Amino acid sequence: MSDAGENGRGGVMHWFRFRGLALCILALAGLFCLGPVLWQGVTSIKPDEDLVRLPPIVPERMTAAHYERVLFHSSLVRSLVNSAVVAASATAVAIVVGGLCAFTLARLPIAGKPVILGLVLATSMFPPIAVISPLYLLMRGLGLRDTLIAVGLTHAVYALPLAIWILTSFFRQLPGELYYAARVDGCTPLRALLSVFLPLARPGLAVAALLVFIFSWNEFMFALTLTASDATRTAPVAVALFPGLYEIPWGDIAAASLVVTLPVAGLAVMFQRHIVAGLTAGSVKG
Secondary structure, three states, rough: HHHHHHHHHHHHHHHHHHHHHHHHHHHHEEEEEEEEHHHHHHHHOOHHHHHOOOOOOOOOOOOHHHHHHHHHHHOOOHHHHHHHOOOOOOOOHHHHHHHHHHHHHHHHHOOHHHHHHHHHHOOOOOOOHHHHHHHHEEEEEEEEOOOHHHHHHHHHHHHHHHHHHHHHHHHHHHOOHHHHHHHHHHOOHHHHHHHHHHHOOOHHHHHHHHHHHHHHHOOOOHHHHHOOOOOOHHHHHHHOOOOOOOOOOOHHHHHHHHHEEHHHHHHHHOOOOHHHHHHHOOOOOO
């Protein structure tokens, strides 16, 4: 009995040590990921005279002057509205077009599906710098340069392969019998998609829409190249072009960065349940 008790206590101690090590690793990983955000938060509330002090210290006196400047004395609010319009329109176009393409590739009898999916994936492998010049010339030729339409269309096209791949995998995971039953009941393929598949694929739609929205919200190169005025600049471009005559306004940039990050962080928290369900769908087959 004593040996069994010793083995039991040893197993418990081993479990506690393993759990403690795992918690330490998770804490370090969380600090590594959140460290820059926390430092930006500290910088955004520091007075200007404390920003250049060495070594950097936690401020003894906090100020909201940086947030006041970026929200009420700059074009950041207009840029946030532009980013919201561009990201929402790019997401809508990518989800609608991507959903139709994904349903076609997942359920309709067409030849060469793997080749088509491969070509779709190949289009997303070009780095933005390789396609920015043709896109600029195209938008200028169409008279769309320095418009939100140009940025929204570019983001939608560049995010479309991601939406197609995600939604195709979700539509394939749904039972094929549902499609055949809908067809027997007289539904057209489009009606089967709208009435049967889309309600069941809401987790996948949420994942695809959120990823496309975040990509469009954070995208910088296309937005910088295709816009030229405060009226059309998106938030990342506005933060990068923050004015500084004799020095870099680190406090204002930190405050603006946090303001720009809050909307997508809020969306991720709001749709967390759908994201987790979408990312784990199909991992366990019934």
